[in-house]
Amino acid sequence: MEIIRKLQDMQSRAVDMHQQGKTIAFVPTMGFLHKGHLSLMREGRKRGDILVVSIFVNPAQFGPNEDFDKYPKSFEQDADAAKKEGVDILFNPCKEELYPERYQTYVNVEKLQNYLCGVSRPLHFRGVATVVTKLFNIVKADAAIFGEKDYQQLVVIRQMALDLNLDIEIKGCPIVREPDGVAMSSRNSYLSEKDRKSAVCLYQALNEAKKLVKEGVKKSSEIIMTASALIRSYPGTEIDYISIFDPETLEEIESVEELSRMAMAVRLGETRLIDNILIDPRKKGSRA
Numbered sequence: 001m002e003i004i005r006k007l008q009d010m011q012s013r014a015v016d017m018h019q020q021g022k023t024i025a026f027v028p029t030m031g032f033l034h035k036g037h038l039s040l041m042r043e044g045r046k047r048g049d050i051l052v053v054s055i056f057v058n059p060a061q062f063g064p065n066e067d068f069d070k071y072p073k074s075f076e077q078d079a080d081a082a083k084k085e086g087v088d089i090l091f092n093p094c095k096e097e098l099y100p101e102r103y104q105t106y107v108n109v110e111k112l113q114n115y116l117c118g119v120s121r122p123l124h125f126r127g128v129a130t131v132v133t134k135l136f137n138i139v140k141a142d143a144a145i146f147g148e149k150d151y152q153q154l155v156v157i158r159q160m161a162l163d164l165n166l167d168i169e170i171k172g173c174p175i176v177r178e179p180d181g182v183a184m185s186s187r188n189s190y191l192s193e194k195d196r197k198s199a200v201c202l203y204q205a206l207n208e209a210k211k212l213v214k215e216g217v218k219k220s221s222e223i224i225m226t227a228s229a230l231i232r233s234y235p236g237t238e239i240d241y242i243s244i245f246d247p248e249t250l251e252e253i254e255s256v257e258e259l260s261r262m263a264m265a266v267r268l269g270e271t272r273l274i275d276n277i278l279i280d281p282r283k284k285g286s287r288a
């Protein structure tokens with residue numbers, strides 16, 4: 001596995017690959033890799049001749065009071081894990097090269113960026129869309145793989161690729177969970193023992209919602225009320241939002257009639273966790 005740090009080196013390697021007729025699959029990450037990231041790499045292996053993974057903690061997607069400075073890092077372990085997954089190139093650029101002095105260009109996915117997580121993180125998706133565009137241009141990927149864990153991010157990127165005519169296939173992959181159902185996340189490492197126990201409430205609330213829908217409950221407000229009560233019954237939880245929405249437009253829906261998505265953000269101490277689930281009102285009967 002090759003480790004590349006300079007933008008120009010990455011760009012010229014990508015040009016070489018294409019000249020050799022090879023396709024490039026790309027998995028962007030912020031590092032501190034876990035099994036969720038590795039599942040994207042496995043998908044990437046299938047979607048391109050060359051698999052490029054980036055590790056870059058993107059300052060543009062963190063708000064002023066967020067965790068940019070303390071975001072967990074483990075480059076050596078990450079490099080070992082990536083190598084074991086058969087990654088060809090680990091791209092680890094530095095922020096000075098990606099955002100030099102006088103940097104001033106940003107990508108705004110005007111509507112989608114404002115819903116859900118965009119309410120409490122107003123510049124987050126602008127930062128994500130910007131860095132992903134830059135990375136796509138540097139890595140010259142033919143396909144890019146993202147996790148459904150960050151569902152809004154996936155929808156924002158798909159829209160951006162469509163709107164900007166990017167010639168790149170965007171592939172979403174299912175959420176990888178811990179044995180107790182907690183969605184894997186680099187940020188889980190921040191949780192105290194007590195908060196880690198409470199973290200199961202997100203997936204439990206999502207499953208409770210799914211169960212209600214299967215039993216025939218349609219009203220979003222009723223489903224959200226039950227989910228909120230379940231979350232509040234766990235110590236230390238503070239709900240940021242819970243929403244049931246159209247999976248493409250992200251607009252809230254009042255009644256679950258079609259395939260929908262439910263997402264939430266919950267704070268546990270200083271840590272903000274997110275999770276989401278597919279809600280299918282057509283599948284009635286058995287429990288999840």
Ligand code: AMP
Nearest residue numbers: 029030031036146147149150175176184
């Ligand atoms: P991050 O390093 O948190 O920016 O995530 C990099 C990529 O991994 C994003 O596409 C995430 O959606 C994806 N990802 C993170 N956690 C998970 C998970 N538990 N399951 C599947 N994909 C994930």
